[in-house]
Amino acid sequence: MRRLSGIFGGRRNLLFGGLLLILLFIFLLDLLVVDRIFGPFVYFYLFFALLIIFYGIYPLYMNRRLTRYYWDRTRRHRLAVIGLGFIIFLVAVAILGPLLTQDPTKVDFPNKNLPPTGFSAEQSIYDRNTGQFITTETPGTWLHPLGTDDKGRDMLAMLVSGARISLQVGLMATLIAIFIGLIMGVVSAYLGGWVDNALMRFTDIMMTFPFFLLLVFIIFIFGPSLWFIILVIGLTGWTGTARLVRSEALSLRTRDFIMAAKSLGASDRRIVFRHLIPNVLSSVIVIATLSIPGVILAEAALSFIGLGDPTVTSWGLVLHAGQRSLDTAWWIAVEPGIMLFLTVLAFNFLGDGIRDAFDPRSQL
């Protein structure tokens, strides 16, 4: 037990690890025995919630003075606060929305191409009696506040579903990438020598490797699945983080406090976990926030060109469907476009705000 707590250090980490194991156990039980009562994403959300509570909210709550300081610095960035507000709204929509909206996959042909409420659009309808197309003005209805697409699916429901997909992809792929990048960077910098050389040359190779090709290849073999997309983006996207973490850790390694910790009898493991990683974490959080929009856009782009998972309603997929009828039903393409635009912007603003708050050199 002492050995274990030595590795993970502290009661909080042990509790977190314990809860994680329980979660994993329930997940496996669900997967193998009771046959998927919840989807795997539910477990991811729980994992992510635990992560945020244990390593985000709890330390912020325990150290209210520092929380206030960071909040004051972030708050001076008005756009970052707006971005944060939008992201919180988006997360709420992604979690609660699907319970309130209609089924995003329900096809309803009589009500196809309905414009959003308050708008009206011309539609050519085939008149069975005359055998001719007649053009009519169709007004939007309150039943479909954001209109419907060319198969009569509710746009609002599809956008809400898309929000969930985008956040899942963005958070999960970034988490994987950041985790690998952090470990690679710190290990490379701390061990140095040939280990550093080997890991960094591997990073260079990964950087030049066309991830798109890998993705097409995997989709060709295993078929398109959201999980593979997340995995591939995560497993190829860590290179930038690894380089940045390495450079930060290299400069930290020569700082006196690392030598001081050694002179007081700390082990290598303790130095890496207690002195190196916590000191690079602020820049890692900034990179994570700033790399989420890129990942979201990558997934949307893949869906748009038809390489996405066709079974989930993502924004890219709706965008793809909408581009064919851009002249008759503009809202189908414009609405997911606006959502993507706002989401990417929100994460970028928040990332900038956090960077300024965490960077002691920036004078606000």
Place this chain on the structure above:
Amino acid sequence: MKGKLNNTILQVSELKTYFFTRLGVVKAVDGVSFGLKKGECLCLVGESGCGKTATALSVLRLIDSPPGRIVGGEIRYHGEDLLQSSGARLRQIRGNRIAMIFQDPQSSLNPVFTVGDQIMEPIRLHLKLGKQQARERALNLMEQVGIPQAKERMRYYPHQFSGGMKQRAMIAAALSCDPEILIADEPTTALDTTIKAQILDIFRNLKQERNMSIIFITHDLGTVAGIADRIIVMYGGRIAEAGSVLDIFDQPKHPYTWGLLNCLPSISERREKMTPIPGVIPSLIDSPEGCIFYPRCQWHMPVCQQKRPEEYVISGEHIAACHLYK
């Protein structure tokens, strides 16, 4: 056993620490021997780059490798050769039996943890105390080294401390396990004069009250005078002269020591200007055959260029490595 009889707790013999750089081998420490007695303050004095810090780091085996390596010698702590010890054994000794304080207090505390946490770290590491006990011990230590409102300041982060306070905190961390030997690497260099005097007082108390052995490294002979029992003057990775405080200040024998003393400002005599030692510190790469001080020495003889001087005994513990005393 032999070490205990004459009260010597640390015996360094023929220590050689080389740095293997692209330009060549830097012989930072080249055959240094000294002993440290219980309750004694030993000062290592010399210019920058003379091997003081490398000697101190070698004692705790903290030389960064690569490029550095201890290539020869012995470091016996209570008879145990630290150069042969395992990593785990060394970690038991570091901070627990032999602790070290560094030059720059601004960067020797980890900015992301509270000062209290960092003073508690070695306590929890070595003494296996619970959190509450460790906290109390840390609190005590902070009061002993003169940090006011210690209880509140335990929760402060390093950036909220002034330089002097940080150095006090570092001393508290180093003292936390009641080590037998304290190595202080220029602990007052980065501090202003008033703070410097206060920190020196702490060291003096440690020596008197706890009977702690201190290896004090400095480039400033003025600082040394008030605290040292014995002084080792180093030059170019070797010992130039060693002896008691009185030996060094009253009867300095080595020309380099004369030079150092001439650089000191004096209150009693009125000196128009201080006399610097001519020339620059030699590169320690491919150092010459003979005496390493020879190019800067005003009293050099033909033999100095050819033969490296041995350490000649002047009287008792007073030794000088100079051909003048053959």
